[in-house]
Amino acid sequence: MFKPVPLKNSFSDYEPFVAREIMELHYSSHYIGYLNNLNKALEKYPEFFNQSVNEILSSINTVPEDIRSVVRNMGGGVSNHELLWEILSTKETNVVNGRLKSDVEKAFSSWDEFVSQFQKTVTSSFGAGWVWLVFDKGKNLKIVFIQNQDSPYMNGETPIFGLDIWEHAYYLQHQNGKLAYFKEVWKILDWQVIEDRYSSLIK
Template structure:
């Protein structure tokens, strides 16, 4: 992962702002990455600034062991570390190379655990549409390598459930509202047009390396 210890920095967008057009628009990508993502980075650094004891903790350690943090920064670190982690994975698992399909070990696992790519797609989209308010829909792997679809609220992460994330769909309104307004279903369908399954396959392999 990117520099994953304090002070955290905003990782560069791995493609141009307009690279996901027409499915995710340039203005949304710019605001989402440069403003929303940056705010989570800034607020995480602010929360940790006066606590050098935790400057050596990785982002994943801050998320997984947040209960060990001082109570007065616990919520801020939880929310903002989750925001940084989730957004990093989100932008890394989108691609200008459109209409990808899963390949390699991940494709085999999807067929094994869901029956087909289309069946997995339906479940992931249902999780996105079923999330009330803000949150995420995820394809994850459990400790035995079995794939699952889950949904998390706000900036919660699969790590807190002992699950390994493979690819996330952001269903906070700031991820799609400029282009889709209230049409979350249209955004969810078009997200698959720019999903980076090659990167997701790498994350799946990392889960079980």
């Protein structure tokens, strides 16, 4: 059985950037719900508990057809949110002058251009999903919008970090203001954690 990854901080510690009510609902209802439903689906095929959730998603077509859709949706929800919990800080942070920043500037011409493109992808996306910075299959850095709870791992891509743009992530605080949500959450991305993750992925 997969166990929940605990938040590094209390729900209220993310204020004022993310409201306590949103963090509590997001973690205790949505994330825990995805996890419970994933565990329930995999009870029929317990051998999958020998893999990580990300490994299962990377080979989603090997999951038996009768539970594949549930594992895709619930497993994606688990994986996506666990990465989000990892990269959120509780205070404003600045990008680290490391390999990620250097490679992003090469791929997008400048850091500001990267932020602008990420923001545009968030605000122009239609429907529920996530916006990601990923490695594609050719190890190129790309910004992608992926609908629903589908994971980049399902496409052979490796997520570096992402933002949840389902309405449950922001509506109680920002209503339909995705731009305001983006600006607040971007302030508390933990760039040292993201840099460390990136460095481990490119080894």
